[in-house]
Amino acid sequence: MYYLFINENPGPAGVVHESFPSMFHSTDSYSDVTAIFIGSVFGIVSVIIFVIFLYIGIRQKENSQTKIRVWIIGLIIYLGIFIAGMIDYVNFTNSESIKLFLGFPLPTAWMLFGIYLFPLYFTFFYVIKFKYWVLSDEKEKQFRKLCNESLSTK
Secondary structure: OHHHOOOOOOOOOOEEOOOOOOOEEOOOOOOOHHHHHHHHHHHHHHHHHHHHHHHHOOOOOOOOHHHHHHHHHHHHHHHHHHHHHHHHHHHHHOOOOOOEEOOEEHHHHHHHHHHOOOHHHHHHHHHHOHHHHHOOHHHHHHHHHHHHHHHHOO
16 A cells, blocks of 8 residues: 555665666665565565465474474564564665675575574474374374274265
8 A cells, every 4th residue: 555655765666877868777776764664564564464374384283382383483583583584675775885605695694594583483393293283193093093984974
């Protein structure tokens, strides 16, 4: 909604080059404070919802403190990675020099190596604790029994 009521900054989209009118070039980076704030809030809410939905997928009958701790620690680290990426983005747009990490500007590096790779933390615990948090042996036996009953009635 915000973008419906503001004039777009032409910098990131490109402006006509002075010497070569058929070519576009970029100007200053986009650093609208309101847009950055809205994007940050949206990102934080997205991370929280993502982690909550992952937690909902885990069996809730056995309320383990370890399970809750693992998810809360993961949420805090994931939010920290996202917020660090946003802070570096703001610094990147207001700075003359570019700091690189493995050949990428810092905000891009946070996105590639943090935001994209950190869900492997949740995947690791999902795989390791699958038998206890998702499908226990007795639930699997009950499922197989129901499958066998269903197949025998056909």
